[in-house]
Amino acid sequence: MKVGFIGLGQMGGAMARNLLKAGHEVSVWNRSADKAAPLTEAGARAASSPADAAQGEVVMTMLADDRAVEAVVWGEDGIAAAPALHVSHSTIGVALAERLAAESRAGGYVSAPVFGRPPAAEAGKLFVVAAGEDAAIDRAQPLFDAIGQRTFRVGERAPAANLVKLSGNFMIMAAVEAMAEAMTLAERGGVARAALLEILTETLFGAPVYRTYGELLVRDEFRPAGFPAPLGLKDMTLADAAATAYRVPMPLLGIVRDHLRGTIAAEGEDIDWSAMALALRRGAGM
CATH class of the missing domain: 3.40.50.720 (NAD(P)-binding Rossmann-like Domain)
Incomplete structure (x- = not known):
């Protein structure tokens, strides 16, 4: 063709x-x-x-x-x-x-x-x-x-496909947010991130998104960016625009956007969107 x-x-x-x-x-x-x-x-x-x-x-x-x-x-x-x-x-x-x-x-x-x-x-x-x-x-x-x-x-x-994509990217970020919070809590209490990830992905959370992004969080593998944080922030802004248009409350989306903003401000624009975990660690004094 x-x-x-x-x-x-x-x-x-x-x-x-x-x-x-x-x-x-x-x-x-x-x-x-x-x-x-x-x-x-x-x-x-x-x-x-x-x-x-x-x-x-x-x-x-x-x-x-x-x-x-x-x-x-x-x-x-x-x-x-x-x-x-x-x-x-x-x-x-x-x-x-x-x-x-x-x-x-x-x-x-x-x-x-x-x-x-x-x-x-x-x-x-x-x-x-x-x-x-x-x-x-x-x-x-x-x-x-x-x-x-x-x-x-x-x-x-045609817009249905874009709505699916924005919903999916929001769910990726929600999963990263949840893992980052759990890993920060566990690490603060003396449990290694890698141990927590192994247990959770081998029991309750075996989906690819948890395995792929969980490994990035464990290894702090945020550069080079597989998906730059500014593009992630752009996608969350587009998701928010859709939520506004359809009158859908998405409180978790607001948290994710704020953590992406903080990460970009602190780390620069060349970092992976999963680095939003760093904002949580800073908040915990780590």
């Missing part, structure tokens, strides 16, 4: 590489052109603009935030008028997803955010959450198969 890929960060670069490995004809574009070099060396074509990358059957975007998506779609040489089906993997707000779906032209639009950290992207083991017209998702399915291990379809309303 002739496909464009826009946004070549840790996640996007790995996803584009897996499309190449699956035999697709890939054109790539990134605001910082140097990030395209490893992919062009692997066989991708360097597009001259977002619009140039969107001249094939599908164009996939994996960008940091709403503003970046808006620039690529409606900015100079954007993809809005291009013929390709736009598949957005970015974690964006519900309102922007609604606008993208409403203003999509001949190519169409699918929201398809993913769950998984960079190692999962590199291994082609992401989970794709897709929403849009069935025919459009069918067109993109071979590409989803190349980047992920399973695709979940959540209906024809």
Whole structure:
């Protein structure tokens, strides 16, 4: 399939590489052109603009935030008028997803955010959450198969996929908050974090999120950031906007946001979002 890929960060670069490995004809574009070099060396074509990358059957975007998506779609040489089906993997707000779906032209639009950290992207083991017209998702399915291990379809309303993604990221942060509080309590009382994690993941909390993030908390493995804390704060802000729009109280979300803010202020922007545990340890005098 002739496909464009826009946004070549840790996640996007790995996803584009897996499309190449699956035999697709890939054109790539990134605001910082140097990030395209490893992919062009692997066989991708360097597009001259977002619009140039969107001249094939599908164009996939994996960008940091709403503003970046808006620039690529409606900015100079954007993809809005291009013929390709736009598949957005970015974690964006519900309102922007609604606008993208409403203003999509001949190519169409699918929201398809993913769950998984960079190692999962590199291994082609992401989970794709897709929403849009069935025919459009069918067109993109071979590409989803190349980047992920399973695709979940959540209906024809594109924003539904983004709501799932924001809900999932909130639950990840809620799990990290709970583990960080429990580990801080246990450590303060003389129980090693590693011991607590082993007991809990081998009994009550064996899910991947507890194992993956629990290990990061035990080892203080917060740099290099698998998912930078400012992006986590952005996602929690988008979740809060959705909660406001739907009139849903989410008190735990407020705690998570505050701990992310404190962590970024104290540690800088190059730290993983799981480092919010440091805010709890500081509060406990540790």
